[in-house]
Amino acid sequence: MRSLLAIAANTLRHAVRDRVLYSILFFAAGVILLSLALKDVTIGDQDKVVRSIGQSAIAGFGSIIAMFLGVSLVWTELEKRTVYTVLSRPLARRTFLLGKYLGLVATLALQIGIMLTVYAALMTVQQQPPPAIVYVSNGLLLVELMLLTAFATLFSTYSAPTTASAFTLSVFVIGHLADDIWLYGSRAESPAVQEMARALYWVLPNFEILNLRDLAIHEKPIPWDRVLTALTYGLSYTAVVLGAAVAVFERRDLK
Amino acid sequence: MPTSSTRQDSAIWTESLTKIYRSGFWMRPHVGLSELTLAVQPGEVFGFVGPNGAGKTTTIKILMGLHRATSGAAYLFGQPLSDPRSRARVGFLPERPYFYEHLTARELLRFFAQLHDIPRPDADRRIGALLERVELGRFADVQLRSYSKGMLQRAGLCQALLHDPDLLILDEPMSGLDPLGRALVRDIIVEEARRGRTVFFSSHILHDIETLSDRVAIIVTGKLRGTGTVRELIGDRIRHVDCTLQGAGSLPGQLVREDGALQVRRVAPEAVDALLDQARAQGGRVLEVVPIRETLEDVLLDEVERARPARRDALEVLA
Numbered sequence: 399m400r401s402l403l404a405i406a407a408n409t410l411r412h413a414v415r416d417r418v419l420y421s422i423l424f425f426a427a428g429v430i431l432l433s434l435a436l437k438d439v440t441i442g443d444q445d446k447v448v449r450s451i452g453q454s455a456i457a458g459f460g461s462i463i464a465m466f467l468g469v470s471l472v473w474t475e476l477e478k479r480t481v482y483t484v485l486s487r488p489l490a491r492r493t494f495l496l497g498k499y500l501g502l503v504a505t506l507a508l509q510i511g512i513m514l515t516v517y518a519a520l521m522t523v524q525q526q527p528p529p530a531i532v533y534v535s536n537g538l539l540l541v542e543l544m545l546l547t548a549f550a551t552l553f554s555t556y557s558a559p560t561t562a563s564a565f566t567l568s569v570f571v572i573g574h575l576a577d578d579i580w581l582y583g584s585r586a587e588s589p590a591v592q593e594m595a596r597a598l599y600w601v602l603p604n605f606e607i608l609n610l611r612d613l614a615i616h617e618k619p620i621p622w623d624r625v626l627t628a629l630t631y632g633l634s635y636t637a638v639v640l641g642a643a644v645a646v647f648e649r650r651d652l653k
Numbered sequence: 654m655p656t657s658s659t660r661q662d663s664a665i666w667t668e669s670l671t672k673i674y675r676s677g678f679w680m681r682p683h684v685g686l687s688e689l690t691l692a693v694q695p696g697e698v699f700g701f702v703g704p705n706g707a708g709k710t711t712t713i714k715i716l717m718g719l720h721r722a723t724s725g726a727a728y729l730f731g732q733p734l735s736d737p738r739s740r741a742r743v744g745f746l747p748e749r750p751y752f753y754e755h756l757t758a759r760e761l762l763r764f765f766a767q768l769h770d771i772p773r774p775d776a777d778r779r780i781g782a783l784l785e786r787v788e789l790g791r792f793a794d795v796q797l798r799s800y801s802k803g804m805l806q807r808a809g810l811c812q813a814l815l816h817d818p819d820l821l822i823l824d825e826p827m828s829g830l831d832p833l834g835r836a837l838v839r840d841i842i843v844e845e846a847r848r849g850r851t852v853f854f855s856s857h858i859l860h861d862i863e864t865l866s867d868r869v870a871i872i873v874t875g876k877l878r879g880t881g882t883v884r885e886l887i888g889d890r891i892r893h894v895d896c897t898l899q900g901a902g903s904l905p906g907q908l909v910r911e912d913g914a915l916q917v918r919r920v921a922p923e924a925v926d927a928l929l930d931q932a933r934a935q936g937g938r939v940l941e942v943v944p945i946r947e948t949l950e951d952v953l954l955d956e957v958e959r960a961r962p963a964r965r966d967a968l969e970v971l972a
Binding site: 485489 | 770
């Protein structure tokens with residue numbers, strides 16, 4: 399357990415000392431603040447524009463950071479051969495991989511926390527402190543990014559960052575279109591297509607289950623049963639993908 | 654199978670260890686290591702010699718759990734490599750070590766100490782002493798991205814020694830070091846051996862292998878070609894003889910004239926008597942006859958030469 403935490407802490411420290419992440423964070427904060435300017439040129443619900451842009455910025459930049467860090471998580475260690483002096487110790491490969499993943503999740507939580515703090519401060523200054531659903535929605539965003547980075551970690555165990563990025567981006571896009579696959583499948587005339595669409599729907603990740611941003615933007619009450627389902631779904635799926643990543647990493651030769 | 658020891662009492666024990674790599678679109682096989690059977694005893698300094706691509710680093714990577722053997726088995730202090738705990742008593746220095754550049758040497762060593770479950774006060778004490786020992790004390794809190802190659806190698810030695818291991822596995826530890834760095838590595842190997850630790854190291858610098866090793870293994874094209882003390886491997890064979898004569902006329906061979914003396918170099922041992930008889934018949938006087946014994950380098954080159962047809966055969970079989 400101590401090894402797992404040590405690797406996680408080292409991964410977090412690496413991210414904290416990475417200037418690229420600060421640039422992304424700085425840019426995200428800029429976009430959140432920029433929403434104020436757009437408020438004045440909006441007709442209708444002006445506050446909703448600020449909420450919408452602010453929360454979309456957190457999700458968007460969070461996803462960018464997750465993919466940016468996730469696809470190079472293992473590859474960089476292999477490419478720079480830093481893994482040699484770590485895995486030559488009394489340490490199981492799964493401990494190393496899960497420690498790296500845990501550090502990445504801690505980094506994402508930190509990044510989301512910082513962006514959310516900027517957003518909450520902005521809204522509080524505007525006399526509209528965010529309701530609890532905003533925090534719950536961002537909690538589920540973290541679960542969504544945990545699932546996304548689990549895929550990125552899986553791809554990172556056997557392919558270069560460019561290939562892993564393409565795969566992860568595909569998963570990200572497909573994961574947000576899962577409901578559409580179900581919809582188009584159910585409207586198809588061919589039973590075979592319907593079956594295929596259903597199979598794809600159940601096998602592919604569905605990130606929309608974890609998406610409460612619409613409710614948060616409209617400041618609706620928290621649907622706890624949906625939150626519980628989403629949590630169970632997201633964490634279970636993440637565990638399965640991480641299990642696959644461990645299985646691949648356990649077997650491969652480290653170049 | 655090694656016969657002079659048992660798996661349980663050996664620091665390193667391998668049985669028919671084989672690694673076949675597959676590469677390219679057609680996944681063509683390439684033998685990295687073939688049926689390596691080896692036993693390294695606790696407390697000995699064991700040199701691992703071979704040309705580039707012979708299988709030295711492959712062997713070390715398998716021992717350290719970085720590569721999986723295709724077949725065969727290996728044990729560290731009687732524990733199978735599949736158990737990560739087998740590496741608890743091992744300190745490893747890879748060839749050209751790379752570390753997390755965002756960390757300082759002290760932070761890096763603290764991180765590794767955590768992986769060995771060494772309590773923080775003990776770790777800090779040991780880290781301070783080790784950094785002083787390799788003369789990195791002044792740079793302990795400088796990020797590793799600013800370190801030179803030699804400094805990284807010294808930091809690498811620190812991380813290998815951090816947990817006071819019973820077995821040190823060093824892959825080309827002198828590679829790319831200046832004379833001072835090489836002397837430091839030699840001192841550490843000698844000191845660790847004096848403390849009863851086992852040292853297994855590969856090197857291209859055969860002089861280091863000859864002077865430091867209790868026993869040596871020669872590996873060529875993935876196959877073990879010989880194991881033993883340097884004396885056992887070299888034997889008492891005389892490679893050639895250099896003869897220095899005075900007053901002799903014309904003689905066959907490589908001649909060097911110096912201060913009125915004539916030196917005949919690289920005379921085959923069986924031709925010495927005839928040469929000296931011929932010199933005496935010409936009224937010459939024998940000043941010196943120096944037998945030049947074989948070196949480890951000669952043995953290695955002979956083994957490489959001997960392995961050439963075998964390598965062709967192996968490639969044909971695989972094809």
